[in-house]
Amino acid sequence: MKEQAGVRVKMTLLTTGFVFILLVLTMSASNAIIIFAIRHGWISAEPGAHLKPFLFQSGIISIVIGTTISFFISHFPLRPLHTLIDAIHEVSAGNYDVKIHLEHPKEFQKLSECFNQMTEELAGIEMFRSDFINNFSHEFKTPIVSILGFAKLLKSQKLDACQSREYLDIIIEESRRLSELSATVLNLSKVESLTLLTDKTDFSLSEQIREAILLLESKWSKKQIDFDIDMKEVMIRANEPLLKQVWMNLLDNAVKFSPEKGCIAVALHLENGHAVFTVKDQGAGMDETIQKYIFDKFYQGDTSHNMEGNGLGLPLVKRILELHKGEVAVRSRAGEGSVFVVRVLVDGK
Incomplete structure (x- = not known):
């Protein structure tokens, strides 16, 4: 003022x-x-x-x-x-590439700096919008094309029972992938439209995280992954179904990017009225560029799309934590795995 x-x-x-x-x-x-x-x-x-x-x-x-x-x-x-x-x-x-350089008086100099910063932000938003459309199209188009292609093969060719089952399995898997993607997009859209968090209850956060680990057992047991768990008993007042999605997404990513027979470290403790949750994997890690955009919609560090995922899990995590007045951060180095840290108020205020 x-x-x-x-x-x-x-x-x-x-x-x-x-x-x-x-x-x-x-x-x-x-x-x-x-x-x-x-x-x-x-x-x-x-x-x-x-x-x-x-x-x-x-x-x-x-x-x-x-x-x-x-x-x-x-x-x-x-x-x-x-x-x-x-x-x-x-x-x-x-x-959005236009820049101005006003030197005098001082107020005009500051105005030009603010203007240039605005154009940089707009350029970034425009680039993100373009990438979002491209990635969105890719994620939806790929399973649809696959389903259509194998359905045509089943219809037009005489296949033995083994080939037919194989093609049907692919169609079922791609249909599941498309269904999950649609559900995730709708879920993210619903969460982003929320401005006020309701339906808060008191529950054990440590117990909720243990349940999330058990729900993912089929994935981590298949890769023979061990868990190093160090969780204190923490009670929290929050929206239980929404917060559960945070742990499911973070733990699922840790399992997904961990090597076979790897180890995932999970910790939970209280700190200044906040529940602090950390999950550390032994995956390939991320460079600074990937870390910068990892919470953007449809952004995937694996640009080859070899790793299953749609780039919507972490944006969902971030938005849910924002509604809880919490935050999520990542620490990672290429070749050294990644650590995700969540801080969220336990009193629900």
């Missing part, structure tokens, strides 16, 4: 100073005309001299001079505004 008030005061002083300078220049020009006319004998400086015609003419000349001076002087303080207006037109046309 103080900074905004200071800007308003400076702009007022700038405008007042401009008007004052304009008046001084106009009066000086008018006086110069009168003195010039007196010296050349065009008018008499004696008392009672007939001055009305000349004063009328000099007044018109003064107005013309003042208007001309104001036109040229106003061009300089308004130049930054014209630059800004031109840049805004460029942005409205979809050019």
Whole structure:
């Protein structure tokens, strides 16, 4: 507020100073005309001299001079505004690469910095929007094409029972994948539309996390993964079904990216009124670029799409925790696995 008030005061002083300078220049020009006319004998400086015609003419000349001076002087303080207006037109046309560099006064310099930051954010949003559409199309198109292709093979060719079962299994698996993707998209859309968290209950957070681990047993037992569990008993007031999705997604990712016969470390403790949950895997890890975008919709570090997933789990985790006034962070280095850390208030306020 103080900074905004200071800007308003400076702009007022700038405008007042401009008007004052304009008046001084106009009066000086008018006086110069009168003195010039007196010296050349065009008018008499004696008392009672007939001055009305000349004063009328000099007044018109003064107005013309003042208007001309104001036109040229106003061009300089308004130049930054014209630059800004031109840049805004460029942005409205979809050019987010435009940058402005205003150095004087200080307020215009800060304005240009804010404008450039805005265009960078818009460029990032536009790139994300484009990637979102491409990834969304890919994730839906791939199983549909697969289902259509194998269905045509089943219809058009004489296949033995073994091949038919194989193709049917593929169709069933792709249908399951498409169904899960649709359900996840709808779930994420529903969660993102929430502004107020309701249906809070008191429950054991440590017990909920243990249940999530057991629900994923078919996946981690298949890879012979061990768990190193260090969880304190923590009670929490929260939306139980939503929070369960957080642990399911994080633990499922840990299992997915861990190697066979690997180990996943899970910990839970209280810290300053927050439940702090950590899950550490022994996977391939992530570089800084992947970590930067890992919570964006449809973003996948594995661009080859060899790893099963749709890039919606972590955005869902982030949004659910935001509704609980919590947060999630990741620490990772390529080749050293990843650690996800969740902090969430236990009192539900």
